[in-house]
Amino acid sequence: MKTPRLIAACSLLLGVYAAPLAAQQPLNFTVKSSEIKTAVSPNMWGIFFEDINLSADGGIYAELVKNRSFEFSTPLMGWSIPKEAAAGGQVLIVNRREADAANPRFAKVTVTGTRNFALVNEGFRGMGIKAGEQYNFTVYARQQRATPVQLTVTLLDESGKAIGSTTVSPTGNSWQQYKGSFTAAATVPRAKLQVEFSGPGVVDVDMISLFPQHTWKERPNGLRADLVQLLADLHPGFLRFPGGCIVEGKELTNRYQWKKTVGDVNERTVIINRWNNEFAHRAAPDYFQSFGLGFFEYFQLSEDIGASPLPILNCGMACQFNSGEVVAVNELDPYIQDALDLIEFANGDVTTKWGALRSKMGHPAPFHLKMMGVGNEQWGPQYVERYTIFAKAIKDKYPDIKLVNSLGPSPDGDKFTFLNDTLRKLNADILDEHYYSAPEWFLSNAARYDSYDRKGPKIFAGEYAAHNKAVANGGNKNTWQCALAEAAFMTGLERNADVVVMASYAPLLAHVDGWQWAPDLIWFDNLRSYGTPNYYVQKLYANNKGNSVVPIVKDNQPISGQDSVYASAVVDNATGELVVKLVNAASTPKPVAVSIQGAKNIATTGRLITLQSNDLQELNSLDQPTRISPEEKSIAIKGKTIRTEIAPWSFYVIRTKIK
Missing domain, CATH: 2.60.120.260 (Galactose-binding domain-like)
Incomplete structure (x- = not known):
């Protein structure tokens, strides 16, 4: 999460009014259900957590007392x-x-x-x-x-x-x-x-x-149950934590240090939250981190909701949008040791120092950590120098741990190009791309990964969200326009699951009275919470992930904006179903005929799940939390063809049994 260059939000001019429906010919699509392109990563659709917008203290961490230990900079604040x-x-x-x-x-x-x-x-x-x-x-x-x-x-x-x-x-x-x-x-x-x-x-x-008393799983020092339930309902493949710029700090003394967030809660060191005054229009001078929600609780939460943990650690660099402070290369050892010790904390035997602490905290079994991020949104030669030292130390001791590496704050430009070229030459495991931009950018970039190198590093779409106004502008809203553009873009992520192995919207949570950054996936007040239209887009993808990508084409080409329609298809081996996702980004309906090739005994009915609004600026709210939310009904299938009319400005998920 950064405050990068402003990107002017463009109005979404979607579609040209066509001839009357009666005169329209259906768009003919073909699904090659037996032609497996690639497997879908079990981690494909996940969530990114950062303590911004009162996400932790005052949010998912259920403590009700602010400044409970008098450690804020003003001791009696609150x-x-x-x-x-x-x-x-x-x-x-x-x-x-x-x-x-x-x-x-x-x-x-x-x-x-x-x-x-x-x-x-x-x-x-x-x-x-x-x-x-x-x-x-x-x-x-x-x-x-x-x-x-x-x-x-x-x-x-x-x-x-x-x-x-x-x-x-x-x-x-x-x-x-x-x-x-x-x-x-x-x-x-x-x-x-x-x-x-x-x-x-x-x-x-x-x-x-x-x-x-009623926290998630009734745990003392626990989490707010309604917010965790919204996360669990996403069925996320991974949980990235603790951020975000929280990892870096405005300067290194304010960085996130995981060892200070574990052990007895009353022995965890409170620090100021770096988002307390980042934005003058949303200053929060009373925003601190108690770390009651610390690394043990993050790992535990990951396990609870079935997500693989993805911790991100400081690589010896503070936020480059703030101080840009770096630790000298010859003084990196404590930072590297933190990374090695974290792996031991997560996976180590109970006879090890950090494995014993995990066991003492109530979890003798390992957390099965498989991946870790080195730095957040760093860039430049100084990042490459430090990443290289980190990677060697971690791989020498734990060769199976996959490392996630920064490509900077933007999806293009000199910073991105330098890191992309350099890290590919270094055979990096996973490259973390971030994009906050106007809805139009997401529509025009749905084919972004079609031409990526299939033999190079994998891609993590680590932070993304469509912004209906300039990025970091306080007026951004979670409109249906933004959610629809993201749904279209995600067809391209799914279609290219051999390259893109993880993706997460950002930020995750926001308190309606204490936010710093918008838009956000889930909004809440002290008693209520709701998922935005963007949340339901994420949920439909994650709950209909499937196992294998199969081609869906028009004129033998991927469907990525032709006639304002976007599409992807997967096979769900567990249920024996074909799952087709269709997005209509136009203001007019689109009749389609989806021919299924390579399957026998196709069911005569399927399930149609729709997410749609006739108003691109429509929002969900605390009072109307499901104004835009999925609706499900059955759909008839004749022969080997699914025929439907995609409503204007809509996202469809169709599931049908195939053999």
């Missing part, structure tokens, strides 16, 4: 002292950096006894609370005087009314975790958490936390 409670005591933030460098700060609360003292946490743009849901509160605390201080924990709605409460009574003068639970009495989209201290006395508190 916290306030109610006016009526201020006279009851005070709070002092203590820094114990030499004793605990990972989590140095805690709050020392003094209660005078004349009245109670309180701290209120605002959450991430509020706290989404559901009536009848159990909420679990935890805190690390220690008493400093013989007279103990008691904590009363209360959820407050927008008006300040209590909607759930529990008490916690810390004892002893050593740090311990204390717990309390309660059930919410009301549904509130922007609640707050009040922690009231009654004394007199002095108590130290840290890691003040609140989670819903």
Whole structure:
């Protein structure tokens, strides 16, 4: 994810009004169902996760308390002292950096006894609370005087009314975790958490936390179930994490360091999120990374949703759009060791140092890591120099690990050409191409990979999205126009599955009140979430992936924009079905006749799944989450020909049994 050159969004002038339908001749397509072109990679359609748009803290990570350990640059950011409670005591933030460098700060609360003292946490743009849901509160605390201080924990709605409460009574003068639970009495989209201290006395508190009981798989320190379910429903082939520019940092001190995101949650080092002020029009000075969602949780999430993990590691280079800082080549060893140790963390035996940590965290079995990215969107000779050193070290020890390599932020230009030529000569495994552009670009590039070298490196379409306005413009929307153009482009990715082995839309998630970049695949607020039209395009491809690409042609040529129609076809061996994908990018209907060659005993009916809108600017929303979503019905098949009329501005998936 970058802020690259602006690309002017073009209006999508799709199709020319044709003669009346009665006079139209059908477009005659042929599917050669027994002529297998190539296998489809099991990783073909995946997802790209980056902590942008409040994707992690405030998003998929279900923690409701912001700045729970007082480690933000302003220690009480997210916290306030109610006016009526201020006279009851005070709070002092203590820094114990030499004793605990990972989590140095805690709050020392003094209660005078004349009245109670309180701290209120605002959450991430509020706290989404559901009536009848159990909420679990935890805190690390220690008493400093013989007279103990008691904590009363209360959820407050927008008006300040209590909607759930529990008490916690810390004892002893050593740090311990204390717990309390309660059930919410009301549904509130922007609640707050009040922690009231009654004394007199002095108590130290840290890691003040609140989670819903119902997280994904009911895990403590877990993930938000509705968002993970949307990901699981995609049936993704891979999960790329943690980014994105998050990997690089604005400077190297702000880079993502995976070793600081594993182990006990209260020992993970909080850092500022590099997206907190990247865009002046969407500044988020309270955007930090707690790393409650760390590398262990990413691997676990990958396993949960059936996706191969694809971690991306810093290669000794900060973001070149920011500082452009690089580590000296002779000081790369710690960065390379991080890569080698990550493989051990993911795959190593429990007797190894990092395999033992994985086991201690609850996963003795390996995560079966097979691929890794070296750098994010780097470019230039400095990247090649560092990649070469990384590749040798990793391949020498782990020759089976496939490496994903950057081709820079754009799909063309001098930066792209230099890397593409150089990395091909170095026999790189997988080249990562990114494209954020206008819908018209995607339509005109559906044949991009038809002429790629079949013997060269494989391609990862690692980040892409159609933008209806200039890239990095705050006005971009997830319109049907954009989703339709992506569907057309993806026919070319699928048709060339011998070259393109992975593809993922980006970014993945966005909070409606806390986003920095648009468009995004899934939008959410504190209680609700929805998939965009682009999401349903991705879902239809991933859920209808098949195993083998077969040709679908018109006049013996791939169908890639002729008559504004785009097409691809695969065979699903598991179900014995032919799967045909058709996109009509025109404003008029297109009658088609798809002749199936090389198959016997073709079923007389099939399934037709459609995604369509008569308005190119139409959107889904929190209030209308499925305005544009797939509809399914049966379709008749006569002889060996599928006849249908592709509606204007539509994406069709047709499945039929063949033998």
